[in-house]
Amino acid sequence: MPRSDAQRNYARILAVAEREVAEHGADASLEQIARTAEVGSATVRRHFPSRRALLDAVFRERVDALDGRALELADADDPRAALLDWLTALTEYAASARGMAAALIQDEAPDRDHVCVRLTDAGEPLLRRAIEAGAVAAGVTSADLVAVVTGIVLATEHGRDPAGEALRLLGLAVRGISPS
Known part of the structure; x- marks a missing residue:
């Protein structure tokens, strides 16, 4: 203690x-x-x-909320919609919290409490269900999706409307990853 x-x-x-x-x-x-x-x-x-340990602590509550959201969506009737709901929440959180996108960048040997690892783990069951339903291609990984969101948020963080632009770009990426 x-x-x-x-x-x-x-x-x-x-x-x-x-x-x-x-x-x-x-x-x-x-x-x-x-x-x-x-x-x-x-x-x-x-x-x-x-710095990574400090950022992980700063964003712990947001990551806890995203973990909780993934658990809420785990048994949703529409696996594709559940995954997209969670990715949208991740994008909104990351775009609205300055510095969070940098915390999402995975380094070579992250520990289990690392923001990126926790979010990758949280999204995995949602992605697996969407793949099983045929809504997402089999080769897509949860780490891929977190990396896509990270790139989008980093690319838009200095714009006039970072969250709006990030969500617009997420929509473009989703149409490529999982056409409806």
């Missing part, structure tokens, strides 16, 4: 990191986060040994 001061530091660092990432994106300064949280940079690194 972490000491109470360590727990307070973690919570304060995370709260500051959420604000800084929302304002500056995934490249938010770790030193600025430490200064604003009134802790040393070593304390930030002790709690979050990498």
Whole structure:
């Protein structure tokens, strides 16, 4: 059990990191986060040994919500519609949360709690059902779909209407992946 001061530091660092990432994106300064949280940079690194660990913590609640949405859709009558509903939710979340698309980029050896791994795992049952129903080609993977959404969100994040443009491009991609 972490000491109470360590727990307070973690919570304060995370709260500051959420604000800084929302304002500056995934490249938010770790030193600025430490200064604003009134802790040393070593304390930030002790709690979050990498930028990836910090981003995963910042977006944990959003990822939890997407995991929950995938579970809600798992037994839907229309597997294609369920998968598209979840991909739309993923795109909307990623496009509305500055820095989340960068967190979705999979590095070489991500751990099980990595944002990208968690979302790939969450989408897998939905994709498998859509493939079994013949709504999606057999060679498509859940990692492919998360990568498509990541690319779309990265390509649109600096536009006037990032979420709207991302959803429009998702629609184009879906027509290629799963024509109705």
